[in-house]
Amino acid sequence: MLAARVLGVLGVLFVLSIIVFAMMYLAPGDIVKNLLGNRPANPDVVAAVREQYRLDDPVVVQYLTWLKGFVTGDFGESIRLQVPVAQAIGDRIAITAALCGLAFLVSVLVAVPLGVRSAVKAGGWVDRTGNALSILGLSAPTFAVGLVLLYLFAYYVPILPVYGGGDGGLDTLRHLVLPAITLALGLGAIIVKLTRTAMLRELESDYVTFARSRGLGERMVRRIALRNAAIPIVTGASLVLTFLVGGTVLAETTYALPGIGTLLQDSVLFKDIAVVQSLTLLVAVVIAVIALLADLAYLLLDPRVRRQMGAAS
């Protein structure tokens, strides 16, 4: 079953790679001109580009060459930056990964306890406040939240940096706080809702009644219920992780962070096709891996599924 799942993911990635490759031809304008960027178009350079991208070969060969490059880590050359794409991405991926990781951590650490608390005291003030906050978090667009926080912290309470990525280490971490909160708000809102719903259902179940009737303390009962609720929460949360991928473009742009998001935005505006292709496919791979990990988490969390998988393989 897991093997089938991996094969399915590979199939999806294969189809995506064809679409991404086709972008080169689908982009408006002459393909050589697009690949040249703002370099002067003399015959020598044109010939070099045609040679480099094998434009004279059949499309299938071009695709296979390109795919081989992608798989082996050779993503081509960025027209705008005049460096290999791998290097351009490598320089920026750390800050984006840190941003996404921090945002995920913040949202889980705040949202799960808030969701549990909301479910345990359903209708109480924590529940109502949490509900209002999560509606706000769900409905406010990331860029709007970003701008509000930016305005607030740049002007009224200038305690956190609002521009750039800092000088590494703790300074970078400080620079990441606001963008991470911006991203975490939307993500956290979904996790609060997921946790609350799952916990409410678990707290209604027979095993909770049975546990209470045996004299188990309320904290223990909540732990047991949360362990059961973890199955829907983890699968749900890992799926909304993909939300971060889109959100990071907006957050990085708002706070001028030199990450993958700004690289993607600049490359799209500049028609830097090699970078856009690589980033698009990279994002697809990341999302596919997250979805696979979600399945694995399911396997770890639910002993019933574990046995079925064991029997099927």
Add this chain to the structure above:
Amino acid sequence: MTVLVEGLTVIGPAGTMVEPVSAEIAPGATLALIGESGSGKTLTAKSIVGLLPRGFRAAGSVTVAGQALPVDRPGDDAAWRRARGRSVSLLLQDPFTSLTPVHRCGDQIAWTVEAAQGHRLPRAARRTAVEERLAEVNLPARVADAFPHELSGGMRQRVAIAAALASDPQLLIADEPTTALDASNQAEILDLLRRIQEDRRLSVILISHDLGVVRGRTDQVLVMRGGQVVERGATAAVLAAPEHPYTRALIEADPVVAARSGARIAAEEAAPSEVEPLLACGGVTKAFGVRTVLDQVDLTVAPGAIVGIVGESGSGKSTLARCIAGLEREDAGSIVLGGAALAPGRGSRTPDQMQIVFQDPYSSLNPMMSIGAILGEALGVAGRASSEVPGLLEMVGLPAEFARKRPAELSGGQRQRVAIARALAPGPRLLICDESVSALDVSVQADILALLARLREEIGIAILFISHDLAVVRMIADSVTVMWDGRVVESGPCHEVLEHPAHEYTRLLVAAATRENAVPAEGKD
């Protein structure tokens, strides 16, 4: 050590739900609380452990071994934590849901021990404690490492009993402890409870809708109806000479009593006919992964016959029904209806061939649709006009006004009638009833069985009646097929199978159906 219940009352949002109940239970004695759903028996049980649903509260007093339980203070967590587990414990109906599915059985038992002692136990002591409790319920030590889904229903309920008793309570409330189990497990669990109870001098309140459970295993009985105790007394005396009309009705409706007297709801068994069968299954085989659930199953249903299939859960009887209805695809074998072979799956079925009525009338009807819309939709599938809805309702004994109601306004029995009407809408030749009366109270059960028998008389429909309860099947079926572990172990006319069961498993079912093995409570009954 005596348990004293005085004026225990449950008050809900709409007023008093349970009128004051009083009782006294000696150590080692069992009080039975019997009644149908809505009688207030479960509310009474939950009030004693302080776990009433939101909006409900209790009044009165319950004293266990001289210590008063805070029944009228549901929010007093500190007092309840001292009382729950150590004084009183609650055993629930369904072992499939009362244990958490993602924790090992040993941990679930250990939690109770640790809660009672107020601290965590070191590893070795924890293990020893768990193994002791498992031994008490006749389970091997390896069960401690198993997850609940790796155990059978009977073993799971044993784990639940071990967990409920691990805090050494003086009063155990068992709420329908065997209702979710198969005939073969029911007697074992009840006898186990009885033995533990005598060893520990434990007081038990046994809640049941099933007179068979109460008979021979309890000392005193309270019969409840609509929140009131209508009759009370020594169990044997009440069952032998019921005074209240409701108690009499309950006893008469009990399939076990009928099984002993030989009473039937349907007309006498039709003689096996020579006509071509309506349904003929030959060598039907089905596996889920590596597990074979149907192994070369043969089955025939004559036109207008009622054929019963009996077996415990996991015996493959529901899978067979689903293969016949096309809801599962069989791996091998043939299913022939009215002379025409049907390929596996729904693609080869039409609505006028067969319809299925499921067990749970609460989940099989769309709560957002009116009854009229539900039936109109089913009629539409067969190209019939929705003006036939009143006729359909009449056929199942419901007034035409019900078309405007929604499922939530109906009782369980009424919903099951609607489910039957929906199944009849396309005019099927075969009606498959998969445990269709198992979720209903005994008196309602008898009404639905009578309806099925009447439908057979009036419209000549053939019925495949699937149940885990031989006592119910024998009231209605002409012939019966007994399934065990995916195979047919016995089949034949109902009376022959009942009177001369050939297979060992059938003998066990027959014994369970007539409660011949019920152990009398020595000297107390």
